[in-house]
Amino acid sequence: MKKIPILRLGRILLVSIQEDLTDNEAMQFQSDLVNKVAEIEALGVAVDITALDVVDSYMARVINDTASMVRLLGAEVVICGIQPYVAMTLIEMGRDLIGADCAFNLDQGLEMLRERIAHRGDIRFTGDGDE
Amino acid sequence: MQAARAARQMAEHLGFGRAQAYHVATAASELTANMAVHAGGGTLHLQPLTDNDGSIIGLEMRAEDQGPGIPDLDLAMTEGYSTARRLGCGLPGASRLMDEFSISSTFGQGTRIRAIKWCRHRPVDRS
């Protein structure tokens, strides 16, 4: 079974969703991620989907559910790197298939997370690039 | 995902634009996922459509399975309707991504879906 690595940058976690995720792999990924968020009391999670050429309604649900779970735990979440043609396809398919906030790339995503976390006034934040 | 890749490659090979190729790939992914999830498997056929003079006018996609069939097609095409606690956006989404979309299903015997993407640079003439 494919395992999605979870990278840690201070109190921010970074995950990259890969293609061909089965139901079981998606569930494993989600439980790994929420456990990690809880364990380190993560303040933010950046979900990178640059690798996805196809985001069908199943992948959209995996992405949305993941974002909701992270938010429920109290962390901020940003989806990063959606490909332009993937975005066009999602719009054509209709409905707000991706219900989370998005950023152009990982850099912007991390910036967005830091701003949000700072805005929250969370004094516990000790990540890099911020004071 | 293999189906999606094949569909995208065929679309690009036939001269479709990048956006259209992504649409076709995503529709293929939806139909293949549906056969796997709701019908225990099935086959996706991809085929170029040509004019009388042999020039490419579109790409046809046919999904055929011997699953349980769909009892209520209108309901199945409704956004948000899913018997598997999924988003229920696959069929309505795929139909929007393609130019033509028709389902025929016999309860208990299976489902056939035929969808077409016309090449945009050609006028649609199916007389």
Ligand SMILES: Nc1ncnc2c1ncn2[C@@H]1O[C@H](COP(=O)(O)OP(=O)(O)OP(=O)(O)O)[C@@H](O)[C@H]1O
């Ligand atoms: N090939 C099929 N055989 C039998 N039933 C099907 C088939 N395809 C779709 N259905 C039925 O139609 C419903 C709607 O399909 P649709 O693809 O829109 O949603 P979904 O597959 O349930 O969820 P999603 O595609 O958003 O992950 C399904 O829940 C299922 O009941």
Ligand SMILES: [Mg+2]
């Ligand atoms: Mg579906």
